[in-house]
Amino acid sequence: MTDTSSQIAFVQKEPIPESPPPSTAAGPVKWMRDNLFSGWLNSLLTLAALWAIYVILSGTLPWLLNGVWNADSLAECREILNGKTGACFAVLAERWNQLLFGFKYPADLYWRPTLAFVLLFVAVAPVLFFDLPRKLLMFTALYPFIAFYLIWGGTIWSPIFALAGFAAWYMVFERLGKNSFVQGFFGGAAVAAIVWGIGSFITGAIAPEEPFLQAVPSRDLGGFMLNMMLGVTCVSLSIPIGIVLALGRQSDMPLIKIICVVFIEFIRGVPLITLLFVASVMLAYFFPPDSTVDLFLRVVIMITVFSAAYIAEVIRGGLAALPTGQYEAADSLGLDYPQAMRLIILPQALKISIPGIVNVAVGLFKDTTLVSVISMFDLLGMIRGPILASTEWNGVYWELLGFAALLFFVVCYGISQYSQWLERRLATDHR
Amino acid sequence: MTTITDPPRQSFQLSMLLNDTRYRSFTFQAIALILLIVAIAYLASNLARNLEQAGLNISYEFLRNPAGYDINQTLIPYDSQSSNLQAAWVGILNTLLVAFLACITATVLGVVAGVLRLSNNWLVSKLMSFYVEIFRNIPVLIWIIIIFTIMTAVLPAPRAFRGDEPAASMLFGSFAFTNRGIYIPGPQLANPLFAATALNWVLVLLVLVGSSFGSRALSRWATAKQEATGLRPTTWYWTLAIWFVPVVVLLAIMGLSWEYPALKGFNFSGGIKIGGPLIALWFALSVYTGAFIAENVRAGIQAISKGQTEAAASLGLRPGRVMNLVVLPQALRVIIPPLISQYLNITKNSSLAIAVGYADITATLGGITLNQTGRAIECVLLLMLFYLTISLAISFVMNIYNNAVKLKER
Numbered sequence: 001m002t003d004t005s006s007q008i009a010f011v012q013k014e015p016i017p018e019s020p021p022p023s024t025a026a027g028p029v030k031w032m033r034d035n036l037f038s039g040w041l042n043s044l045l046t047l048a049a050l051w052a053i054y055v056i057l058s059g060t061l062p063w064l065l066n067g068v069w070n071a072d073s074l075a076e077c078r079e080i081l082n083g084k085t086g087a088c089f090a091v092l093a094e095r096w097n098q099l100l101f102g103f104k105y106p107a108d109l110y111w112r113p114t115l116a117f118v119l120l121f122v123a124v125a126p127v128l129f130f131d132l133p134r135k136l137l138m139f140t141a142l143y144p145f146i147a148f149y150l151i152w153g154g155t156i157w158s159p160i161f162a163l164a165g166f167a168a169w170y171m172v173f174e175r176l177g178k179n180s181f182v183q184g185f186f187g188g189a190a191v192a193a194i195v196w197g198i199g200s201f202i203t204g205a206i207a208p209e210e211p212f213l214q215a216v217p218s219r220d221l222g223g224f225m226l227n228m229m230l231g232v233t234c235v236s237l238s239i240p241i242g243i244v245l246a247l248g249r250q251s252d253m254p255l256i257k258i259i260c261v262v263f264i265e266f267i268r269g270v271p272l273i274t275l276l277f278v279a280s281v282m283l284a285y286f287f288p289p290d291s292t293v294d295l296f297l298r299v300v301i302m303i304t305v306f307s308a309a310y311i312a313e314v315i316r317g318g319l320a321a322l323p324t325g326q327y328e329a330a331d332s333l334g335l336d337y338p339q340a341m342r343l344i345i346l347p348q349a350l351k352i353s354i355p356g357i358v359n360v361a362v363g364l365f366k367d368t369t370l371v372s373v374i375s376m377f378d379l380l381g382m383i384r385g386p387i388l389a390s391t392e393w394n395g396v397y398w399e400l401l402g403f404a405a406l407l408f409f410v411v412c413y414g415i416s417q418y419s420q421w422l423e424r425r426l427a428t429d430h431r
Numbered sequence: 432m433t434t435i436t437d438p439p440r441q442s443f444q445l446s447m448l449l450n451d452t453r454y455r456s457f458t459f460q461a462i463a464l465i466l467l468i469v470a471i472a473y474l475a476s477n478l479a480r481n482l483e484q485a486g487l488n489i490s491y492e493f494l495r496n497p498a499g500y501d502i503n504q505t506l507i508p509y510d511s512q513s514s515n516l517q518a519a520w521v522g523i524l525n526t527l528l529v530a531f532l533a534c535i536t537a538t539v540l541g542v543v544a545g546v547l548r549l550s551n552n553w554l555v556s557k558l559m560s561f562y563v564e565i566f567r568n569i570p571v572l573i574w575i576i577i578i579f580t581i582m583t584a585v586l587p588a589p590r591a592f593r594g595d596e597p598a599a600s601m602l603f604g605s606f607a608f609t610n611r612g613i614y615i616p617g618p619q620l621a622n623p624l625f626a627a628t629a630l631n632w633v634l635v636l637l638v639l640v641g642s643s644f645g646s647r648a649l650s651r652w653a654t655a656k657q658e659a660t661g662l663r664p665t666t667w668y669w670t671l672a673i674w675f676v677p678v679v680v681l682l683a684i685m686g687l688s689w690e691y692p693a694l695k696g697f698n699f700s701g702g703i704k705i706g707g708p709l710i711a712l713w714f715a716l717s718v719y720t721g722a723f724i725a726e727n728v729r730a731g732i733q734a735i736s737k738g739q740t741e742a743a744a745s746l747g748l749r750p751g752r753v754m755n756l757v758v759l760p761q762a763l764r765v766i767i768p769p770l771i772s773q774y775l776n777i778t779k780n781s782s783l784a785i786a787v788g789y790a791d792i793t794a795t796l797g798g799i800t801l802n803q804t805g806r807a808i809e810c811v812l813l814l815m816l817f818y819l820t821i822s823l824a825i826s827f828v829m830n831i832y833n834n835a836v837k838l839k840e841r
Contacts, residue, residue, distance in 0.1 A: 034551075035551065035552060035553035035554075036552060036553060036554060038551060038552075042550075042551065042552050045547075045550070045552050045554075045555045046552055046554050046555065048555075049552070049554045049555045049558050050554070052558065053558070252456065253456045253459060253460050253463075254460075255460040255463055255464060256459070256460060256463055259463065259467065265823075266815075266819065268822070269818060269819040269822035269823060270779070270814075270815045270818045270819055270822075271779035271780070271782040271793075271818055272779075273782045273783065273785070273793060273797075274782065274793070274797065274811060274814050274815050274818065277797055277801075277807075277811050277814070278811055281801070281807035281811065282807050282808055282811050284481070285477070285478050285481045285482065285807075285808065286474045286477050286478055286481075287477060287481075288477055289477065289480050289481050289484055362568075366568075366569070366570035366571070367570070369570045369572045369573065370572060370783070372572070372786075373783070373785055373786055380570075380572060380573065380576070384576070395584070397580045397584055398580075401573060401576060401577050401580065404573055405569045405573050405577075408568065408569050408570055408573065409565070409568045409569050412567075412568035412569070413564060413568045416567075416568065
C-alpha cells in the first residue's frame, strides 16, 4: 500500500480568498455605468440633467449665500451688495412678524397664537399617532376652546359655555344613546342649545370690562397664522359634515340621496374662488337683516362647505370599497343603522379613506391662499399688499415669495410624508 | 302536520311610522323635506328683506348696458362700449383659451415627467421626483404670481430693444420677450378665400380633420390587406402626403406669409401678442398640474403588473413595442380618468386669473362687472352656472369614456 498523499504535490487546505471584482464591475464605477451611462440615450439624459442642475444651482446659490440680513430697505441692501448678486433677506428679518401674524395683530400678544400653535401639535398628536396614550384625546377635545380663547381673547366665559354645551350634549348622549342613537343625539342637541342660550345670556351680563386676555377682533388676524387657522378649522369641521354627506349619498332614501348628490356635485363643480366671492359679497344677504357675521366666519363657512363636499366623495369611495359582506354581517347581528355604521362600517371605511382625506387637507391648505383675492391679508395677501407696496421693500419679490413657498412646502410635504407613513402602517394586507 | 299561516294582518298604526323599518324611511324623508323647505324659505325671506332694505332687486338688465371698461386680451371684437354680456363672452372665451392651452402643455409635461420618473437613470428620476414634490406642495397661486413676476419684473422693457447696441435682442430675430408680453410671428393671408379671417382658419382646420379621416381610412385599408395577405403595405409616405399636401396647397392658394413683430415707437407691433398674465397663468397651471399628471402617469404605469411586461418580452417584442402595444393600452385605462379630473381642475384653477389681471370670466363678470354694477348675486350665480356647465360637460364625457374602456366582464 502506497502513501497516496505523498504523491500529491500540493493540496489546497483553505479556500482561496475571493479576489475583488474588476474595478469596472463593482463600486461607484459599476453603479454609474448601470444607473447613469447604460446607453447613449441614458448618457444624454444624464448630461442634460447635470446641465439642468448646474443652471439651477448657479442661478440660486450665489443669490442665497450672498444674502443680506441686516438692512432697513431694498436700497440699503443694494448698497451693501455693491453690484454683486445676492438676496435681500433683510425684509424677512424686519417683517417676519407681519408675514406670520398679519399687520394688525398686537405685537405684545404674539405669544398667544404661538402658544396655540405649539399646543396644536399636542392636540393633534394622539389623532395622528395611535401609539400615544388615549387619554391625550381629552386635551384634543379641549383644544378648540383653548385655541379660540388664546387667539381671540376677550371674556373667558364664551369658550367655557361653548364647552359646557358640548359636555352636556355628550353626557345626554351617553345616557340616552345606548337605547336609541336618534334620541341621544337630538336630546343632547336640545340640552346643548339650552346651555348655550343660558350661556350667551349670562356672558352678556357678566362680561368684564377689562378681560384677562385682551380681545382681538378677527379682522386683525392675518399672515401665515390666518392660513393655518383656516386650514385647521375648515378641515376639522368638514370631516363630520363629509361623513354625513357620504352616508346620505349612499342612503336608500331617494330624497336624502338627491339632496346630498346635488349638494356635493354643485360644490365640486364650481371653483373655490366663486365660493369665496359668495362669502365676501353674497352670503351677507342670506343672514337675518341687521346681523353682522364677520368675514372670517363667512369664509370659514364657505371653505368648510367646499372641503366637506370633497371629503364626502373620498369617504364614499371608502364606503364603496368595503365588501358587501360587512354590511350583511352587521345586519345579521341585528344591529340597527347607527350601530352598524358606528361599530362596523365607518371604522373600516374611514381607515381606507385616510390617505384621500389627507390629500384633500393638503389641497385645502394650499387653497387657503385664495382668500388673498377677496382682500384678506393672509401670507400671500401680506406680501402682495402691505409689504411690496411699502416704499422700503418695493421690489423684493423673490425673497418674499420664496419664503411663502418654503413655508407651504414644509407643511404640505410634511403632511404628505405622514400620509405615506400611515398608509404603510395601516396596510393590513400581507404582501 | 304543520301549517304555515299568514301572520295576522296588522292594521296600520301611527306608531309604525317611527318604529317599523318599512315605514320609518318615509318619516325621515318627510322630516328632511320639511327642514329643507323651512331652511330655503328662511334664507329666501332674509334675502328678500335684505334686498328691500338695500333698495335692490334681482334683475339681469345690467347685462345689456355698456360695460365701460377695456380688456387688453380679447378673442372676439370688444370695446368699452360693448355690453356687459359681450364682456362676459370675452371672459368665457379667455377662460376656455387658457384652459385649453394649459391642458395640452400640462399633459405633455406630465407624461414626460411621469415616464422619466420611472427611468433607470438615477439622476433623471431623482430630478423628476424633485420637480413633482416641489410643484405639488406649493400653492398654485404662488406659482402664478412667481411666473407673473418673472414676466413683469425680469423681462426687459420694449425700449431695451432700441438703439445700435440694444440691451436685449429678439430670439431668432422673430420672438420678442418683453415685460409687456411675448410677441411672436403671426400668419397673414395675402389672398384669403373669405372676407372674415376666422372662416379661413376654420377651413384650414376642416381640411386637417379631413386629412385625419383620410389617414385613418388608409391605415384601416392597410390592416385589411395585412389580414388578407399577411403582408402590410408600406404606407408611411402616403400618410405623410395625406396629412401635408392638402393643407400646404390650401395655404399656398391663400398666400400664407408670416408677419414679424417689429419695434415701432415705444412698443412692438405686428405679429401676435401674448400678454404677460396669460403666459403666467398658462405656464403656472401647466407646471403645477403637470406635477399631478406625472404622478397619475407613474401610478398608471406601475399598476400594470410586471408579468405583462415579461410576457410581452418573452414573445420577442422590443422594449418600445412592449410599451406601445402592451403596457400603455392597459395603463391608459388607469390614467385617463384622473387625467380628465386634472383637466377639470385646470379649468377651475384658471379662475385664479383674477390675481394677475387676465380677463377670464371670473375677472370680467365676477370682478369688474360685479364691482361696477353692484349686482353681486346675479354675477356670482352666472359665474357658478358657467363653471357648473363646464364641469358637468367634462364629467359627462368622462363617463362615456369610462364606459367605453371598461373591462368587459361576462
